[in-house]
Amino acid sequence: MKNQQDADVIISGGGPVGMGLAIELGQRGIDVLVIEKHPSPQRVPKGQNLTQRTMEHFRAWGAESELRAARTVPAGFGIGGLTSYGTLLGDYHYDWMKRELVHAYYGADNERLPQYATEDVLRARAASLDSVTLLTRREVRDVHEDAEGVSVTVHDRTDGTEATFRAAYAVGADGSRSVVRESAGLTQTVFDHDRLMVLLVFQSDTLHRALLDKHPGKSFFNVLHPDLQGYWLFFGRVDLEGEFFFHAPVPDGEDPETFDFQGYVERAVGQSIDMHIRHRGFWDCRVAIADSYGSGRTFIAGDAAHNHPPYGGYGINTGFEDARNLGWKLTARLQGWGGPELLPSYDAERRPVFWSTAKDFIEKSIETDREFLASHDPATDPAAFEAVWSARARGAVNEVGDFQPNYRGSRIVAGPRDGAASAKGAHSFTARPGYHLAPRALPEGGTTHDRLGPGFSLIALGQASAAARLAEDAARLHIPLTVIESAAPGKEDETADYGASLILVRPDQFVAWAGDRLPDDLDTAGILKLAVGA
Secondary structure, eight states: OGGGOSOSEEEEOOSHHHHHHHHHHHTTTOOEEEEOSOSSOOOOOOOOEEOHHHHHHHHHTTOHHHHHHTOSSOTTSOOEEEEEESSTTSSOEEEEOOGGGGGGGSSSOOEEOOHHHHHHHHHHHHHTOTTEEEEOSEEEEEEEEOSSOEEEEEEETTTOOEEEEEESEEEEOSOTTOHHHHHTTOOEEEEEEEEEEEEEEEEOHHHHHHHHHHSTTEEEEEEEOGGGTTOOEEEEESOSSSEEEEEEEOOTTOOTTTOOHHHHHHHHHTSOOOOEEEEEEEEEEEEEEESOSEETTEEEOGGGTEEOOOOTTOHHHHHHHHHHHHHHHHHHHHHTOSOTTTTHHHHHHHHHHHHHIIIIIIIHHHHHHHHHHHHOOTTTOHHHHHHHHHHHHHHHHHHHHHEEEEOTTOTTSOSOSOOOOEEEOOOOSSOOTTSBOOOOBOTTSSBTGGGOOSSEEEEEESOHHHHHHHHHHHHHTTOOEEEEEEOOOOTTOGGGGGSOSEEEEOTTSBEEEEESSOOTTSOHHHHHHHHTTO
16 A cells, blocks of 8 residues: 555454444545454343434444344334333333434434344445455554554564554544553543442243243333432343343342342342343443543544443444444545545534533433432322423433434534534524534435435535535535435425525534525635535
8 A cells, every 4th residue: 555554544443433433434445554453242231222413423434224123122023211209110111212213313223132243244244345344363552653544563462473554544443442542541530339240141941931921021120229329220221032232230239249139130130030141241330531532643443532331322323323424534534525624624623522422311310219208208208209200201312312412613614613512402404514414304305314315415406506606615625415306395395394495414413504695705625625624
């Protein structure tokens, strides 16, 4: 390769985030080398809940149908969640995380399957791209950066040898103990909950049948118990053949090596069950975030950048969004159409979103549950308990609608600098700079999402002249732009919901600029230059 590089980008870590980023880059013609220590995905069913937004990524990566085909729970069986009080099979329960309530704002349905099945699909898709090379049984030991690029030292776990590879950029998607993060000197802020958590994977026909009778069509369950002070007893189906996973805090003072985990699970269920444990692992309950997501030519994504308890299915989905955001920006710089402000915007956009996710959703949930459990008991005051329980059920619906990651105030998004990126925001069909574009039906058929291009896209509704001007400037600046022309919307047309007739959409489907006319004081090239960090 030119400049004696082995790749344009080297990614440490071939898990879901690393492979998602490799596909994002590889589809754009970027040569990628992925270094992964495991020859195949580890068969532990974590990271199961994939949001509608994540499924938009898989559609863009050309792997949506393959992912849905890998589902371990049949398509006719529900993938929703449920919250119970006291025990899994107790009398008090309500639906939780009803993602179908925000379906209309996204271009794909949500999905649920074990992370290893997701990784299988990603590896297969990456293998179909000539621009992506995956080296397994190897791990990154060091990353050294200079003015020309990065040198990555790789250890071969088979024969013990080491080799050095060169690239323009390096990305660590190598987990919470990231070597890349350490090599780049990126520090972390950690909020430790001082709880040791257990992950069990087990087989139980009794529990399978009991849940089919009590809670048909549900796939994951969190149990609130007063003794646990807001921390969950969390169950999830792996399949419809009796395999489950279970997350919970190890009781204080107990030795995890001798503790009776079957008895613990049975108390959480509310009855005795048959139970064959096939996996047992432990992790520390904490929230950690890197103080920067990148330095120079080295970046981090996924668990290497942020880590939190697996409550609410935020982790893997947040990592995929990192990959989508960073991928097009690295491409723009490597292909010469991205400006100097573009890569710094990765940290400025993605890090505040994680802060908000951790504080406004995950930790807030633990605190709210703790306060509820300390204040209400159906055994002492059932009327008061049931009133608050009903209110919580309504609030669980609102939580899904309130989770809307956005880049308001980003340096590469048009509009006032009067806010900051956040995970909180109301869903809307209005095209708002810094927010995800919702799909709307076009009068000629299909939706706006169906016609978005791999680069920037311009939705022009009855604005042929303005569209031509922007297209000319994009061509001159070598910025890839797909123009989506349609008629000016009538009152019954869904595109009227956008509230603008010109909408510039980024490669990651976020709105960069929207309006009804091109500004008089800013040439059209200025709009494009802002969006690419120039």
